[in-house]
Amino acid sequence: MTTTQHLIGYKRVSTSAQDAKLQADALAESGCFKVFEDKASGKSADRAGLMAAMEYLREGDTLCVWKLDRLGRSTKDVLVIAEDLHARGISLRILTGTLAGSYSPSGEGKFFFTMMVAFAELERDMIVERTRAGLAAAKAKGRTGGRPTVMDADKLTVAKARRAKGESVTAIAKALGVSRATLYRALEE
Known part of the structure; x- marks a missing residue:
């Protein structure tokens, strides 16, 4: 063979x-x-x-x-x-x-x-267990993981108002200092 x-x-x-x-x-x-x-x-x-x-x-x-x-x-x-x-x-x-x-x-x-x-x-x-314990401890202290939110309620209100007036997503995103993708996601929610 x-x-x-x-x-x-x-x-x-x-x-x-x-x-x-x-x-x-x-x-x-x-x-x-x-x-x-x-x-x-x-x-x-x-x-x-x-x-x-x-x-x-x-x-x-x-x-x-x-x-x-x-x-x-x-x-x-x-x-x-x-x-x-x-x-x-x-x-x-x-x-x-x-x-x-x-x-x-x-x-x-x-x-x-x-x-x-x-x-x-x-x-x-053990890595999974330590990660979960760390996340639970952070959550108990009021902290959450992940990226910080860039679209707060105020920015969203401004974005919706400007969009309602017919302004382009590109212009609104540039004015608010966020990406177009972020703005699209926020407007969809």
Whole structure:
């Protein structure tokens, strides 16, 4: 049986607002022949890019990920993926982080990998927990996160009056010192 021996990359960001350039650069530098991408949470079951990569991979190939948490957030999911790859004769290579290197699914390598996957999941859970606690503490003090509001009630009243007189959105936005998009959103509400 002939094996392909290609490096295949997989990159993932949690939202479309995030940029995968750092991952893409690392995967390209490592020599990945082809790269698959998802813009979805690691906990999401709908990761078309990962599914396409899994279908594309052949015996002898290596799946490369920038960091272990890009492959998945749950210990169980990452272990299932790693075991599936191993059973098919496909290697797993992690480019950065504590587990940088190749996954060995036997003996001490499997134990270490399992522990590191569990620690990665624990780390993510702790970050989420700390973020929520911080937001709750700020809210209890009357502070809220996010960008400050630029369209207060006074500006909105002025904008509506000027718009009713037929003034253009561009002119009103310029006079109030806000963007047209902000003004459109405020007028729609």
